[in-house]
Structures are given as structure tokens and as C-alpha cells.
Amino acid sequence: MIQRSNPEPFTEHPASSPLTIHDMTVAYHRKPVLWDIDYNAPKGRLVAIVGPNGAGKSTLIKAVLDLIPRASGDVKVFGLSYRNQRSRVGYVPQRESVDWDFPVNALDVVAMGLYRKIGWCRPVTAKYRKIALEALDRVGMAGFARRQISQLSGGQQQRVFLARALVQDADLYLMDEPFTGVDAATERAIVAILRNLRDTGKTALVVHHDLQTVPEYFDHVMLLNMRLVATGPVQEVFTPENLRKTYGGKLALLDRVGHQMTLSGGGQ
Amino acid sequence: MPGILAQTLDLLAGWRPLDTWIVVTAALAAMGCSLPGVFLVLRRQSMTGDALSHTSLPGIVIAFLLAQWLNKLGWISPETYETARHGVLFLGAMVVGVATAVLTEWVHKLGRVEASAALGVVFTTLFALGLILIRTAADNVDLDPDCVLYGTVETVVIDTLAGTGVPRAAVLNGLVLLVNLGLVVIFFKELRISAFDPALATTLGINATLMHYALMAVTAATLVAAFESVGSILVIAMLIVPAATASLLSRQLWLVIVLSLAVAGLSAPLGHVMAIVLPPLIFGRLGFDSVVDASTAGMMAVAVGMLFAAAVFLAPGTGILARIVHHAVLVVRIAAEDVLGVLYRAEEAGMASKATEVNHLLENALKAGPLLRGLAMRTLIREGKLVHDGAIYRLTPAGRDAARAVVRSHRLWEAYLAKHFQLAEDHFHDSAARAEHYIDSGTRERMAEELDQPGLDPHGRSIPKES
Numbered sequence: 001m002i003q004r005s006n007p008e009p010f011t012e013h014p015a016s017s018p019l020t021i022h023d024m025t026v027a028y029h030r031k032p033v034l035w036d037i038d039y040n041a042p043k044g045r046l047v048a049i050v051g052p053n054g055a056g057k058s059t060l061i062k063a064v065l066d067l068i069p070r071a072s073g074d075v076k077v078f079g080l081s082y083r084n085q086r087s088r089v090g091y092v093p094q095r096e097s098v099d100w101d102f103p104v105n106a107l108d109v110v111a112m113g114l115y116r117k118i119g120w121c122r123p124v125t126a127k128y129r130k131i132a133l134e135a136l137d138r139v140g141m142a143g144f145a146r147r148q149i150s151q152l153s154g155g156q157q158q159r160v161f162l163a164r165a166l167v168q169d170a171d172l173y174l175m176d177e178p179f180t181g182v183d184a185a186t187e188r189a190i191v192a193i194l195r196n197l198r199d200t201g202k203t204a205l206v207v208h209h210d211l212q213t214v215p216e217y218f219d220h221v222m223l224l225n226m227r228l229v230a231t232g233p234v235q236e237v238f239t240p241e242n243l244r245k246t247y248g249g250k251l252a253l254l255d256r257v258g259h260q261m262t263l264s265g266g267g268q
Numbered sequence: 269m270p271g272i273l274a275q276t277l278d279l280l281a282g283w284r285p286l287d288t289w290i291v292v293t294a295a296l297a298a299m300g301c302s303l304p305g306v307f308l309v310l311r312r313q314s315m316t317g318d319a320l321s322h323t324s325l326p327g328i329v330i331a332f333l334l335a336q337w338l339n340k341l342g343w344i345s346p347e348t349y350e351t352a353r354h355g356v357l358f359l360g361a362m363v364v365g366v367a368t369a370v371l372t373e374w375v376h377k378l379g380r381v382e383a384s385a386a387l388g389v390v391f392t393t394l395f396a397l398g399l400i401l402i403r404t405a406a407d408n409v410d411l412d413p414d415c416v417l418y419g420t421v422e423t424v425v426i427d428t429l430a431g432t433g434v435p436r437a438a439v440l441n442g443l444v445l446l447v448n449l450g451l452v453v454i455f456f457k458e459l460r461i462s463a464f465d466p467a468l469a470t471t472l473g474i475n476a477t478l479m480h481y482a483l484m485a486v487t488a489a490t491l492v493a494a495f496e497s498v499g500s501i502l503v504i505a506m507l508i509v510p511a512a513t514a515s516l517l518s519r520q521l522w523l524v525i526v527l528s529l530a531v532a533g534l535s536a537p538l539g540h541v542m543a544i545v546l547p548p549l550i551f552g553r554l555g556f557d558s559v560v561d562a563s564t565a566g567m568m569a570v571a572v573g574m575l576f577a578a579a580v581f582l583a584p585g586t587g588i589l590a591r592i593v594h595h596a597v598l599v600v601r602i603a604a605e606d607v608l609g610v611l612y613r614a615e616e617a618g619m620a621s622k623a624t625e626v627n628h629l630l631e632n633a634l635k636a637g638p639l640l641r642g643l644a645m646r647t648l649i650r651e652g653k654l655v656h657d658g659a660i661y662r663l664t665p666a667g668r669d670a671a672r673a674v675v676r677s678h679r680l681w682e683a684y685l686a687k688h689f690q691l692a693e694d695h696f697h698d699s700a701a702r703a704e705h706y707i708d709s710g711t712r713e714r715m716a717e718e719l720d721q722p723g724l725d726p727h728g729r730s731i732p733k734e735s
Contacts, residue, residue, distance in 0.1 A: 029380065062467070065467075065470075065471050066470075067467055067470060067471070086471060086472070086473055089471065091467070091468060091471045093465065093467050093468060097465070097467060098464055098465045099310075099312070099464070102310060102463070102464045103310070103515065103518065103519045103520055103521045103523075103524050104460065104464060104520075104521060105519075105520070108460075108521075109464075112460075112461050112464070112465065112468065112472075113472075115457055115458075115461055115469075115472050115474065116472045116473055118457070120458065120474075121454050121455060121457075121458075122457075123456070123457070124457060148519040148520075150519075164468075
């Protein structure tokens with residue numbers, strides 16, 4: 001079922017793989033929404049996570065980050081548990097996940113990416129504000145640093161989120177739909193930054209909705225629909241047949257078994 | 269009116285140190301509450317504050333019973349009883365605060381009930397439990413339900429700290445305020461991120477769930493301290509309304525916090541003065557002479573509500589008044605731009621020197637009525653864009669530049685519509701007459717670029733160049 005056309009992740013020692021997911025199942029109310037995911041992320045690549053609505057794309061990212069519990073399986077980041085590698089992982093949540101009326105400005109939001117580095121109970125000093133401002137400059141938003149975030153357009157808000165991820169200076173980035181609802185200029189800016197990250201050896205897993213731009217923007221792809229349909233380099237895996245498998249409706253039996261697990265209270 | 273003022277001053281002439289202590293205690297309690305309140309409001313969990321003020325009741329009762337029991341067992345001496353009682357009280361409230369949050373989450377997840385419904389189930393049940401406990405333990409506990417519900421700020425001076433004239437309640441609420449201020453200053457960054465983006469906070473190692481529980485515990489402790497002064501129901505007003513008012517006034521978190529403190533602090537003197545003055549003024553006049561004063565706590569809630577209403581009306585930029593002014597300015601600007609357009613077109617038609625024609629156009633070609641037209645023309649004259657020379661209105665050079673921009677916007681928009689819309693030619697004008705007031709030079713430049721620098725509009729009239 002799962003095609004692994006790309007041998008590269010296996011030629012390296014597993015410890016150096018940015019993200020290893022082993023037999024992970026995630027359930028809501030005992031009903032699995034992600035079944036038995038086995039995955040090795042290739043280092044220094046841009047990976048698109050693609051699949052229909054309800055395929056579990058955001059769930060996968062959140063389960064990796066321990067934001068929601070896993071029913072089974074484990075996750076390794078550069079060979080160690082995520083707990084010990086938090087500083088090496090940057091997270092860009094969905095833009096809609098926060099309240100944009102919150103009384104903070106763009107610079108405040110970007111500086112949040114530095115909170116771990118700054119440490120508990122210490123203030124955000126001028127040194128850190130400078131770093132945050134540089135990151136805003138990288139996403140073309142330096143002129144908006146003092147702007148209250150509700151006064152930014154959707155694309156500008158997304159760039160602020162991206163700048164916040166940049167200051168984290170992580171090695172593995174997990175981004176949840178950074179391209180949703182942004183203007184063409186922002187889309188170009190995000191792509192440029194992603195490529196820049198890749199060129200400096202970083203890995204990014206990006207939930208992406210626009211199938212047309214997948215081959216242009218990404219090196220690898222993960223096709224997901226409650227299960228892993230296929231992963232590997234875009235030119236090998238991003239085929240009409242695999243896409244049909246991914247988007248051709250859920251597996252009826254998978255749904256049925258999941259439903260029965262919910263009813264009988266098992267499924268762990 | 270002078271009668272009312274004199275009566276007010278007369279009533280306030282009776283102000284005694286007692287009144288000052290009431291105001292100080294109430295202000296400290298309100299300010300202490302407003303700090304956790306800011307974060308509850310920002311997290312959109314205002315109703316959780318309401319819930320906590322109810323669920324603290326069983327916490328208080330259990331803590332009371334526990335303290336008495338320990339006293340009976342001889343574990344705490346009578347001398348330290350009073351201090352220990354407060355300690356146990358705070359502890360009980362904090363435990364109940366966290367328990368409320370945890371229980372609500374359980375009911376939400378296990379019962380698969382919507383979050384606010386889960387909160388509703390938990391806090392009413394715990395409150396009822398508290399009431400039952402008070403009833404059954406009433407013989408053993410010197411706890412009066414009335415004083416929990418309504419507070420006893422009027423009698424604060426009865427219970428003073430030994431040796432000083434300072435009411436115990438003032439000290440207690442002052443300490444709570446200090447602790448809360450300290451917590452906000454120390455954990456400012458952590459509170460901010462876990463309120464704004466809990467998921468990111470958690471991935472950065474700032475556990476948002478724990479921060480939530482901590483906030484619940486601090487809120488519950490603060491509420492318990494404030495209960496004695498303002499009562500368990502009105503305390504909600506102090507928790508939420510100052511923060512809601514401040515959020516209307518500022519878009520910066522630290523300023524929201526400072527303003528919340530100010531609003532909360534102000535509500536105490538306002539409330540107390542109103543409690544003294546209003547009943548005789550209102551009820552005295554209605555013939556109810558027996559009503560001589562009202563509850564200070566109740567009037568504080570009214571006062572803080574009035575401050576909120578004032579903020580809704582007066583908030584800079586977003587308030588009702590600001591929006592009315594903004595709209596009025598816009599209406600005058602649009603009328604003025606229409607005047608400029610009329611005069612520019614008159615010049616184009618070679619009629620600018622014919623007073624009768626120009627006046628006829630100004631009176632008939634504008635949508636604005638005579639009043640608005642007069643206001644618009646006076647504005648233009650003041651801005652040096654229009655002169656009234658002899659019997660005729662003329663554009664100054666500056667006015668002509670401004671008019672050219674308006675007409676250019678109008679005709680570019682028509683050309684733009686002609687390219688992209690399937691519209692009859694006589695439909696262009698109305699749309700352009702609306703749009704011309706909102707098109708700035710940057711937009712004009714982009715439009716002209718897209719249309720390949722057109723010289724004529726769809727009606728064949730020349731589009732003036734940018735000045």
C-alpha cells in the first residue's frame with residue numbers, strides 16, 4: 001500500500017532523520033482519525049502534507065507536537081523524543097487558531113518565538129526585539145512592526161506568523177496551512193522563505209491545499225487520508241493514481257471499523 | 269438644579285474616616301480583581317470568572333469547617349486562628365478554582381457536552397452544594413449567606429488590625445493586589461502567550477494548560493479576598509467590567525492592564541458617593557423618605573457599568589462618538605469634492621466666468637442639500653481651494669489640483685468599468701460618482717497603468733493628467 005520510492009531517508013542513520021513517526025494512531029472519542037502512520041521525514045527537504053478535508057493533516061502535526069494525545073505509536077525528532085527536542089522544532093499554527101483582536105502588535109507576536117530562548121520570567125529586551133525586527137524584515141513586514149495585529153491583512157498576518165517561526169531558529173518546521181487565504185505577493189514571499197530554509201539544511205512539513213502548486217513548491221509529498229497513502233519525492237509519488245486514492249473518498253471499511261470501535265468503547 | 273447640588277454637598281458633608289476606609293477597601297478589592305480579569309476577558313473566558321465566584325462558595329464553607337475542626341483538635345491555637353483561617357480559606361478557594369476548571373473539562377470531554385454547557389453544569393452544581401453545606405453546618409459556622417452574597421464593605425472598620433486603625437479587609441485586599449501585580453509583572457510574557465496562542469506556548473515549553481489552572485487558582489483566591497468586601501455576586505463586575513472597558517480603550521496589553529486598574533479603582537469612590545447621594549436625591553423626591561442610602565458594592569457595579577458605557581461611547585477611533593465624527597467628516601469631504609468636480613467641469617466647458625451658470629450648477633448638480641453645501645464650501649475656502657470673488661466662486665490653483673484628482677479618479681474608474689464590466693454606458697457615471705471619493709493617487713496610478721495610460725473616458729471626455 002505505502003510506496004516508499006525514495007531510499008534516501010533509509011540511507012542515513014535514523015537518529016539524523018528530522019522526524020520519525022512509528023505506528024502512530026490518533027483517536028477522538030476513541031474513533032481513530034489517523035491510522036497506523038509510519039513515516040520518516042527526509043532531511044533538508046520541503047514536504048507537502050496533502051489530503052482532503054478531515055484527512056487528519058492538522059491532527060498529525062498536533063499529535064507529533066504532543067498537543068493532542070496519541071492512542072498508540074511514538075514520535076522521534078532527530079532520534080530523541082519530542083520533549084527533549086522542543087527547541088529544534090518550530091510550529092506555525094493555522095492563522096484562524098488565534099484571536100487577531102488580541103492587544104499585541106506584530107513585533108510582540110514575532111518576539112513570542114523567542115520566549116524559550118529568553119527564558120521564564122525574563123522580559124523581552126531590546127536585543128530580542130532587534131532579532132524579531134530582523135525576522136519581520138525578512139518577510140517584508142519591517143514597516144508594520146508597531147501595527148496592532150487586527151489591522152493587518154490576512155497575508156500580512158500569515159507573514160507575521162512565519163517571522164515568528166523564523167526567530168525560533170529550528171531545524172524542523174511544522175506549518176499548518178500557511179498558504180490559506182494569502183495574496184499572491186505573500187505566497188511568493190512564503191515560498192522564497194521556505195526555499196531559503198531548505199537551502200540552509202532545514203526541513204519543513206507543510207499542510208498544503210493547492211494541488212496545482214505542489215510540484216512547483218515542494219520536493220516531497222505526503223498523501224494522507226486517515227492513513228498514509230503514499231510518501232516520497234513529488235515527481236515519483238504525486239501521480240494521478242495516488243491522488244485518486246487519496247481523494248477518492250474515505251475507505252468505507254476503515255470508517256466502519258472506527259465507528260464500531262466507538263460504539264463498543266474499545267479501539268485503544 | 270442648584271437645589272440638587274446643595275443637597276449633594278450637604279449629604280457628602282457627613283463624610284467620615286469610615287467612608288474613606290470603605291472606599292479604600294473597595295478600591296483595593298476591585299483593583300485586585302481586575303488583574304486576573306484582564307486575562308479572563310482576553311481568553312474569552314469571562315463567564316469562567318462568574319462560575320468561579322459561585323464555585324468558591326463550597327470551598328469557603330469546607331475551609332471554614334476545616335479550620336474549626338483543626339481548632340477543636342488543638343492543632344491551631346486560638347491566637348493564630350484568625351490568620352490560619354484566612355490561609356485555609358485561600359487554599360480552599362484555589363483548590364476549588366482548579367477543580368472547577370478540571371471538572372468542566374471532564375464534563376466537556378467525557379460527557380461530550382459543549383464547553384459552556386459543561387461550565388454551566390459544574391458551577392451551578394458546586395454552588396448548590398455550597399448552599400447545602402451552609403444550611404447543614406449553620407450551627408457550627410459563623411458564616412452568614414447574606415454576607416457572602418452581598419458583602420459587608422460598610423462595616424469594614426469594625427474589624428481592624430490590632431493596634432492600628434487599619435481595617436483587616438483593606439490589608440487583605442491590598443496584599444492580594446500586590447501579589448497579583450507581582451505575578452502579572454513577573455509572568456507577563458507567559459500570561460500573554462498562553463492567552464494569545466496556547467498551542468505555540470505549549471510547544472515552547474510554557475504549558476498553557478498549567479497556566480490556565482494557575483490563572484483559575486489565582487482568580488479564585490482573589491475572589492475570596494474580595495467576597496467579604498463586595499460580595500460573591502458583585503465581584504464578577506469587578507473581575508470583568510474594568511477589563512472589558514480597558515480593552516475598548518487600548519490595543520496594547522500593558523496599557524489595557526493599567527487602564528483596568530484605573531477603572532476598577534475609580535469605581536469605588538464613584539460607587540460610594542452614588543450610594544450616599546442618589547437614594548435621598550431620587551427616592552426622597554419620589555416620597556420614599558425611608559430610603560437613606562444604598563449598598564456601596566451595588567453602586568460600584570453601577571458605577572463601573574457607567575464607565576463601560578462611557579468607553580463604548582467615547583473610545584478613541586472605535587467609540588460611537590468617534591464613528592459619528594468620522595462619518596460627518598467623510599460626508600463633508602465628499603460634498604466638498606463634489607463642489608470641486610462641478611467647478612472643474614464648468615471650467616472645462618468654458619462656463620467658469622459666468623456667475624449665473626456656475627451658481628445654477630452648484631445649486632442643482634450637487635446631491636448635498638444647502639446646509640451641507642454651505643459647510644463644504646466654507647471648508648474649501650478655509651483650505652484655500654476656493655475663493656468667492658465678487659459674485660462668483662472660483663477654484664484657486666490648489667483647488668484646481670485637487671479637483672483634477674477627483675475628476676481623474678472619476679474618469680479612470682469609468683474607463684476601468686468599461687473594460688471589465690458589461691454595463692450600459694449610462695450606468696458608469698453613478699458608480700464613478702461614488703468611487704471617486706475613495707480612489708487615492710496610488711490606486712489611480714495602478715489603474716492608469718493597467719489601462720495603458722488612457723487619454724479618454726468611455727464618454728469620450730479627456731482624462732486629466734495627474735498634477
